[in-house]
Amino acid sequence: MAPIACTRDCYDTCVFEPVKAQRLIDLRPSPLYPTYGFTCPRGRADVKRLYSPNRLRKPLIRKEGGFVEVSWGRALEEIAEALKSADPAEVLHVEYDGNQGLLTWYYPARLFNAMGAASTDYSICSAEGHAALKLHWGRSWGALPEELLSARSVVFWGVNAAVSFIHAWIPLRRSGARIAAVDVAVTETLKQASLPVVVRPGTDVVLALGVARELIRSRSYDADFISKYAYGFEEFARYVDEFTPEKVAEETGVGAETFYELVEFYRGRPKTVIGFALGRTLNGGDAVRAISLIHALLGDPLGFFYSNSGAWGIDFDYLRGLHLAKPSRVVPMGLVGEEAPKLRAMYVWNSNPAATLPGGDKICEAALRGDLFLAVHDVTMTETAQCASVVLPAPTYLEKDDVVYGYWHELLIYNEAVAEPVGEAKPEHWVVRELGKLMGLGGHPLLAEDPWAAVERALSPAGVSLSELKSKRIVALRRGDPMSFKTKTGRLELYSETAKSLGLPPLPAYTRPPRGLVLTFTSEPLHTNTQFTAENGPIRPVVYVNPSHGLSGVICLEARGVRVKAVAEPDPSVPPGVLLMRGIPKSLDGAPINAVVDGAPNPYGGTPRLNYSVVEVAKC
Numbered sequence: 087m088a089p090i091a092c093t094r095d096c097y098d099t100c101v102f103e104p105v106k107a108q109r110l111i112d113l114r115p116s117p118l119y120p121t122y123g124f125t126c127p128r129g130r131a132d133v134k135r136l137y138s139p140n141r142l143r144k145p146l147i148r149k150e151g152g153f154v155e156v157s158w159g160r161a162l163e164e165i166a167e168a169l170k171s172a173d174p175a176e177v178l179h180v181e182y183d184g185n186q187g188l189l190t191w192y193y194p195a196r197l198f199n200a201m202g203a204a205s206t207d208y209s210i211c212s213a214e215g216h217a218a219l220k221l222h223w224g225r226s227w228g229a230l231p232e233e234l235l236s237a238r239s240v241v242f243w244g245v246n247a248a249v250s251f252i253h254a255w256i257p258l259r260r261s262g263a264r265i266a267a268v269d270v271a272v273t274e275t276l277k278q279a280s281l282p283v284v285v286r287p288g289t290d291v292v293l294a295l296g297v298a299r300e301l302i303r304s305r306s307y308d309a310d311f312i313s314k315y316a317y318g319f320e321e322f323a324r325y326v327d328e329f330t331p332e333k334v335a336e337e338t339g340v341g342a343e344t345f346y347e348l349v350e351f352y353r354g355r356p357k358t359v360i361g362f363a364l365g366r367t368l369n370g371g372d373a374v375r376a377i378s379l380i381h382a383l384l385g386d387p388l389g390f391f392y393s394n395s396g397a398w399g400i401d402f403d404y405l406r407g408l409h410l411a412k413p414s415r416v417v418p419m420g421l422v423g424e425e426a427p428k429l430r431a432m433y434v435w436n437s438n439p440a441a442t443l444p445g446g447d448k449i450c451e452a453a454l455r456g457d458l459f460l461a462v463h464d465v466t467m468t469e470t471a472q473c474a475s476v477v478l479p480a481p482t483y484l485e486k487d488d489v490v491y492g493y494w495h496e497l498l499i500y501n502e503a504v505a506e507p508v509g510e511a512k513p514e515h516w517v518v519r520e521l522g523k524l525m526g527l528g529g530h531p532l533l534a535e536d537p538w539a540a541v542e543r544a545l546s547p548a549g550v551s552l553s554e555l556k557s558k559r560i561v562a563l564r565r566g567d568p569m570s571f572k573t574k575t576g577r578l579e580l581y582s583e584t585a586k587s588l589g590l591p592p593l594p595a596y597t598r599p600p601r602g603l604v605l606t607f608t609s610e611p612l613h614t615n616t617q618f619t620a621e622n623g624p625i626r627p628v629v630y631v632n633p634s635h636g637l638s639g640v641i642c643l644e645a646r647g648v649r650v651k652a653v654a655e656p657d658p659s660v661p662p663g664v665l666l667m668r669g670i671p672k673s674l675d676g677a678p679i680n681a682v683v684d685g686a687p688n689p690y691g692g693t694p695r696l697n698y699s700v701v702e703v704a705k706c
């Protein structure tokens with residue numbers, strides 16, 4: 087059978103060979119690059135989820151006594167009426183990467199742009215680092231899998247790759263590459279790294295600038311590369327000179343011995359995987375900037391990998407219809423919860439914001455009070471769907487045709503359905519076009535354009551036609567020229583004139599973190615964000631904490647007057663001052679853990695500081 091790609095928000099974007107008898111019975115990981123014949127526990131759980139009794143099968147409307155099943159016609163009328171009667175600026179669509187398909191994630195935004203609704207800024211995950219990297223490099227993409235996997239040494243910085251990025255981690259472990267890893271706790275990744283480096287939360291920028299200083303002082307940088315391609319070396323060198331090993335130790339907690347080992351590691355010209363999590367900490371965008379610039383000094387413009395989503399030239403804006411219509415306003419994702427009580431209607435697909443966004447609990451409060459009309463299109467009854475006015479059943483990626491790209495590998499995959507839609511599940515593009523018709527927007531050019539014609543147009547800058555993709559099934563995309571820097575000066579800006587022109591600091595900045603206990607998160611192997619609790623069990627609300635704090639058993643975490651309840655587990659691999667949770671659990675009393683998480687946007691891409699919330703511990 088034709089291959090099919092996992093559409094989950096994941097570095098790996100695995101390619102599977104579906105195995106079918108009467109119905110789909112297995113997804114066999116492709117033996118080829120870069121899936122290499124293995125996968126994660128979520129990959130195979132998709133087969134289990136496909137026909138699970140937990141799937142949504144029919145549209146539901148909330149009534150006094152709970153949800154009742156209704157026809158698609160009735161459900162769509164209800165939603166169309168609510169969207170039509172509201173001021174478009176008070177209608178917000180919330181979607182993210184539950185499924186990375188071009189038709190599933192991107193195209194449906196056209197309805198909301200056509201009506202002039204409010205949009206989010208899509209900042210929750212990786213926007214901060216994308217924006218930060220562009221200030222120096224004019225791009226955010228970097229190494230491809232083959233470049234990363236053939237490296238003799240790799241630094242995993244702010245990413246628990248042993249759990250969240252297994253198709254980089256396992257091949258590198260097998261190849262015998264030397265591994266350094268930088269984190270705020272001794273995670274699974276640090277435990278297996280030859281050079282584990284534990285930093286205080288929010289201080290990575292100091293460590294990276296300290297490394298840069300040593301490389302410059304010892305003349306271990308590529309002076310030819312710098313003079314040929316870079317701008318602002320003198321200013322950069324002057325600036326980093328204040329980041330002495332003493333300052334590094336004082337701010338980051340990394341002692342001289344480990345620090346010099348890391349400098350030595352970088353002299354070996356490793357690749358660095360810069361984790362998305364960095365963009366979710368204090369000074370995180372600045373850390374991403376500084377780490378990437380180490381590779382500028384080393385003369386390796388493909389030395390880092392962050393996300394390659396922008397490398398292929400796929401026109402995501404075209405898919406969302408931004409060439410013809412714009413949202414009336416943009417709400418940062420970290421502030422959607424705060425905004426919820428002021429909205430009239432919210433339409434959610436491909437995400438579970440009540441659980442995953444800071445203050446997402448306020449979405450449910452507003453909806454259950456009756457102040458907010460909430461519609462949710464999902465494959466299962468999520469926390470957000472449980473509060474909705476109308477719930478619509480969606481097909482999983484196994485039940486619909488779509489086009490899938492990766493944010494690490496360069497393969498573009500044509501996914502053909504391998505199962506019939508379960509129950510009355512309908513794809514996202516069909517739903518928004520039907521809603522458009524009911525709202526009198528059916529003739530709008532954004533909705534009149536056939537979804538596949540939109541995909542064809544969006545792929546043309548990437549140099550791929552749909553007919554080629556359909557016949558080959560997998561096409562390798564090409565990235566641009568790594569020596570072409572689309573910055574203000576046209577050079578690799580060590581001192582960023584691009585940032586300056588935007589009113590941002592031209593050099594990576596550092597603000598000393600306030601004192602206090604920092605709540606942070608690391609990935610968990612059995613779940614992707616909040617998914618697969620039905621198949622793999624719930625995510626336990628455990629806070630791992632250094633034994634010196636004397637905490638164990640049920641505790642409350644409090645911030646800004648909000649409390650959540652969790653179980654404290656003493657763990658020496660977490661340093662004092664850090665509270666580490668695995669996955670995105672719920673409070674013991676059922677509230678989302680994100681009720682206490684800080685939604686304030688970071689400065690470059692607006693990503694909220696999910697990995698840096700100062701909390702108080704209270705008895706409860």
Ligand SMILES: Nc1nc2c(c(=O)[nH]1)N[C@H]1C(S)=C(S)[C@@H](COP(=O)(O)OP(=O)(O)OC[C@H]3O[C@@H](n4cnc5c(=O)[nH]c(N)nc54)[C@H](O)[C@@H]3O)O[C@H]1N2
Nearest residue numbers: 182184185211435436437438442463464480607615616617
């Ligand atoms: N506290 C804390 N919060 C976090 C994070 C953290 O580390 N800590 N991580 C953050 C990050 S990095 C991210 S990316 C966000 C993720 O936030 P979300 O995108 O909300 O995460 P998921 O829980 O994966 O929700 C995806 C939803 O899409 C649905 N879905 C899957 N396939 C389809 C489909 O084909 N069609 C439709 N309509 N729906 C589908 C799934 O059933 C699921 O409900 O969470 C963020 N929130």
Ligand SMILES: Nc1nc2c(c(=O)[nH]1)N[C@H]1C(S)=C(S)[C@@H](COP(=O)(O)OP(=O)(O)OC[C@H]3O[C@@H](n4cnc5c(=O)[nH]c(N)nc54)[C@H](O)[C@@H]3O)O[C@H]1N2
Nearest residue numbers: 244245246250269287288361362363367608609610614615
């Ligand atoms: N198994 C599994 N895989 C996943 C996901 C999942 O939920 N489960 N989610 C997917 C998604 S949406 C994403 S975005 C990626 C997640 O990829 P990343 O965002 O890179 O997240 P993690 O791999 O969880 O690793 C982040 C690490 O950063 C550390 N950290 C927190 N604060 C700081 C800091 O200030 N400095 C440093 N150096 N480290 C810090 C945390 O302790 C944690 O171990 O993974 C994807 N893959």
Ligand code: SF4
Nearest residue numbers: 092096099100126129
């Ligand atoms: S979640 Fe990631 S590792 Fe797991 S099957 Fe999907 S792409 Fe592969």
Ligand SMILES: [Mo]
Nearest residue numbers: 095211212362
């Ligand atoms: Mo993410």
